[in-house]
Amino acid sequence: MPQGDSAGHQAVRLVVLISGGGTTLVNLCHRIAAGSLNAQIPLVISSRPDAGGIERARQHGLEVVVCHRKEFPSTSSHSEAIFQLCRLHQADLVICGGFLSLLEVPEDFRNRVLNIHPSLIPSFCGKGFYGHHVHEAAIQRGVQFSGCTIHFVDNEYDHGPIILQRVVPVLPDDTPDALAQRVFDAESEAYPEAIELVANHRVQIVGRRTMILP
Template sequence: MLNMAVLLSGSGRTLDNFHERIQAGTLAGSIQVVVSNVASALGLDKARRYGYPAFVAADSEQTNAILAAYQIDIVCLAGYLKLYVPPPHLQRRVVNIHPSLIPLFCGAGFYGDRVHRAVRQRGCLVSGCTVHFADEAYDQGPIIVQKCVGLGLEDTVKEIAAKVFAAECEAFPEALNLVDEKGIDYFWERVHR
């Protein structure tokens, strides 16, 4: 079972998903702490209601000071809209979810509806999400799980976002369970970097 830190910037929908699956016994994890870079993030309120310690931290240094008080196996970026730089003992232990099939529509500036808008403008008939390990460059770490979704010719940005988020709700827990099963090094060693 993975001891998880969850970093978020917004509503906490991914935190909801984690919490529900942990309660159902389908996610091999335990949330130790939740940190947001946004003091008004709804996800912080949800974390407190669920009984998780919840904090605000402006940057990686403050975040790492908070995480130091907890036994953390993995840091989950759950809609966290800043580049997170972990302390040495957590390098290679940061997992992110991105709302496209990497290497498409990714990198600095590509997040949320910006991704879905670009997918729609390009006329893509498929999109999806990618769960990957995060490193010092946006969306470059080893891929753990990808899920594909079909798109309709007339799908709006909002409809694309809904389809991709439904896939994210399956992909992120699946990826964490795989990491728990296979170990972190497996994913870093399977790619040639």
């Protein structure tokens, strides 16, 4: 991954994976444009041809490739196609932004694939817990706090070592939409921070835990 020099750190190359509206992708684009995230996005990969994020990516001048999950016979073949594209575009990190397909991470991308989940893992996570399903479950359960989790991706849903978590309150009159917005506001700050930490080699994995190095 990029190393620092006297002029600052080289921009980290991010391949962003999407399945939906691309709100995480747009946030990263805004952060890059504002100079608060030292990165570039050479490619966006969508697992669905009808994902709203495809048009939003193109509006930001980004190249988009569709790897439709239904066109591949297995998780393995789908994942291999995705990571071959990541290699061709010289990705330093692979960023899941609302990406709903299970990935099998090859050895050369181990600890280089990040995901964000809209809850405090291990609560309300795993297969079937995505988007508003997470916020509806949190409100129904009556928890007082929720938040977001950025973690490394392994070969299970929402399972890899946790990099960062941010906590937000769940208010007595919350709707799923209101809670989703509060969590997304936290995500918008936390995901770029986590990307910078990993890109700058400041995250050390010890067993199932991570340590943030100075």
